[in-house]
Amino acid sequence: MEAEPKLVEPVKTTVAGVVREVAVPALAGLPVSGSxxxxxxxxxxxxxxxxxxxxxxxxxxxxxxxxxxxxxxxxxxxxxxxxxxxxxxxxxxxxxxxxxxxxxxxxxxxxxxxxxxxxxxxxxxxxxxxxxxxxxxxxxxxxxxxxxxxxxxxxxxxxxxxxxxxxxxxxxxxxxxxxxxxxxxxxxxxxxxxTPQSVATIVYTSGTTGRPKGCVLTHANFYAEVDNAVELLHPVFKSVTNDPASTLLFLPLSHIFGRMVAVGCLRARVKLGHAPSIATEDLLADLAGFRPTFLLAIPYVLEKVYNTARATAEKMGKGASFDRASRIAQSVGEAQSEGRRPPMGTRAAHALYDPLVYRRVRAALGGRVRYVLSGGSPLGRRLAAFYTGAGIEVFEGYGLTETTAAATVTPPLRPRLGTVGWPLPGTAVRIADDGEVLLRGAHVFAGYWNVAAQQPGGWLATGDIGELDADGYLTITGRKKDLIITSGGKNVAPAPLEDWLRAHPLVGQCMVVGDNRPYVTALITLEPDGLAHWRQMHKKQGVPIRELITDEALLADLQRAVDEANALVSRAESIRRFAVLPGDFTEERGHLTPSMKLKRGAVARDHEREIEELYRKER
Incomplete structure (x- = not known):
């Protein structure tokens, strides 16, 4: 029998009928001594x-x-x-x-x-x-x-x-x-x-622009973060079953997300293993050997597992069957998120596909994974619903290095797909007049190393744009500095479009463009495994990549993916044209941070010609 999660209802503040601030009381107090x-x-x-x-x-x-x-x-x-x-x-x-x-x-x-x-x-x-x-x-x-x-x-x-x-x-x-x-x-x-107030670590932000700054985090910051997370996420950290809680950590310990979970595991005495290689074969072998009960992952990893499963099914001539199983899982996940029971036909189809599809997805993660903590960037509603329907509960979170990782997290038993949950207990979230997300809590750092301007203990301006719904759930819609304003004056948040497109098997990375332009366009790179599979299915293994990126069949498949993404937004916000690039965005080329975030300025500079071409000719 599992320990019951401790849910504390959020306290909401509304202005003109709109929720502008949400706070959740702490579940754990700060230690008065030690480190x-x-x-x-x-x-x-x-x-x-x-x-x-x-x-x-x-x-x-x-x-x-x-x-x-x-x-x-x-x-x-x-x-x-x-x-x-x-x-x-x-x-x-x-x-x-x-x-x-x-x-x-x-x-x-x-x-x-x-x-x-x-x-x-x-x-x-x-x-x-x-x-x-x-x-x-x-x-x-x-x-x-x-x-x-x-x-x-x-x-x-x-x-x-x-x-x-x-x-x-x-x-x-x-x-x-x-x-x-x-x-x-x-x-x-x-x-x-x-003491708890002593400095524990200086974590340098990966920096999408400018020189990295060192975030000064104290032992108290870590205690406020991990103690409240452990108390909230009882099913993850405190399960009492035949499978004691354990996790295999493969995200970098140099990133605050991985570091926070490592500390949390030691704090809660959850068995922790380390996987140094994230190459697909190495990681799958480590997962099979260790067999964790929960994982922390960035969306890229979950996208990779899904796309690999889909490609494998298509090689076996069962692509259509996998797609139906995926739709069924998403329907079940959506229903669970909304607290309703799926229709009988959906439940029957779900039971049929469990041993054929969902169990294989769970097996790829070691066979015992019941929970995934996802962070770093938005997972996207579609993938979150799929994994939930496949029997893996996803706790999506949002936070910064400056907040010692998570500031919000999906509350157990109260998921809401498409959001990053409620404030972590002990945290308050406020939406500024311009839509910027502001955070406050004991896990928020005091300031940067060797930088005179410090955070005075008030609200931390995150640089992210978001909104709170009527029940206090936070949705992140993009970065304040990344907000696109077209020449027609339309504000466009690129993240939802990019997140949707990256979930497609053929798409590696995507950057939406359109600031001070008449309409929105996109640069798309191809995912190597997905492209190899596409080549095989279309008998185009020998076609050079620079010819392939203009192939009509490939462009048609990508256009369908773009059309699906455009269904999320208005016509003025939709992607009108796109260019397929022959190479991927990589950290080595200076286009990604170590935590896989786009360096938009660097991408735009290196692909200025392709961007200009998108606004010069009709496709």
Missing amino acids: LGDLPFENARQAPHEPVLARKEPDGTWRDVTAAEFAREVLAVAKGLIAEGLQEGDRLAIMARTTYEWTLLDFAGWAAGLVTVPIYPTSSALQARWIIHDSGAVACAVEDTAQARIISAERANLPWLAHLWEFDTGAVARLVKAGEHLPDAIVHARRSTR
Whole structure:
């Protein structure tokens, strides 16, 4: 039997009959002492034999790590950090993929009184140098030799960087060795000086424009976030079934979303595994071996799973059957969202397709996944309804690095598709006069590192445009700076159109264009797996990509997808023309941030010719 979720009704404030502010009371109070560095030791004291993490062995099996084992490792590494000369408050940078060592060093750093600074493993030398320089990090741990070379090449520009450690060449073992002579009490003394108000981490925003800024997050910010999330999401974190709660983390720990869930898992003693590779074959193998009960994912991953399942069905000659199963799942998901029972015929068809389609989708995620926490960008109503109907409940959330991840989340048992839910308990959401979303709560940061202008504890302006419905659910419609105003004066939010198009199997990325233009257009890139499947089905494997992007059959398929997206909006907001690009938008080319957000200025600059062509000729 599962623990019941704790729902607290939101308190709404209306102006002229329109909800303009919503607040949800906190479910958990803030600790008055201690820090995140205490968590491993508290777990070891309360449940020493309980598995809190799992490590993948060379033979592919997963070995549980108990609370007592993890606490011993954290203590040993923390002593090593102190032995190497790191002082309380020093910044320790970590540049690695999602690995056990990342989490170990994070908690060891906190236990030693340090401030950890994540760096994306895909960062360029310039980006890594800026983060280390701006944060004043005195030590940096990297995963492999390639990353070590990036940092080593910048050492001349970083005179205060005293230490560079590499996980792949035994950095953890060397730190443990270095600290063997120190008494355990030295770490416990360091921990005792940390308070909830102490700085825990400086997380640099990925930055769609300009230089990244370091968000200063305290231990209290994390406690406010994870404690309220754990209490709210009882079915996810506190299920009492034959399958104890567990998750396989594959999103970057350098992103606040993944970091928050890692901390939440340690806080709630939910078994946590790490998957460093998100290549499809590697990730599917890790999911099959670990078999998590819930996942956190960005929409891109859920889109990929859906499109792969659809392509597989079409290869088997069952594409039409999959499409019907998808429509049935969406109908069931919509009904559940609205609190109604689907018609008998729909229920019968759903039961028929469960072993044929839905169970295979669940199997691709490991077979035991019952919940998905989705964030980073809007998932879209269609995919959310499909996964819900396929037996995987989706909790969609919205937040920023500045809010320690989620500020709103789908309330259990009260989903509303197309929204990002209610405020997280302890959070208030307000809609400004211009439509901007404002946030307030104990998880909202105090300000940026080395930046004079601070957040004074009032409302955080997010830069996002949104609206609250009559029941207090928030819908994000786009970025304030991304809002398109056509030459006719029509305001167009590009996100809904882009989200819908990205869910199509053929579409990799999409950017809607039209600011100060007579109508709206779009740049579309092709999804490699979806395109390979399309080539096979149309017997066009040998056609060069630059010829293929003008193929009438391909353009017709994409036009149908555009027509479906246009059904979401008015004629003035609809996409009139589109261009298909031969290459994808990538982080390496400077078109995406590490968290997969579009750098619109960079895309527009690099594809200026294609954009101008869309406004010069009739298709």
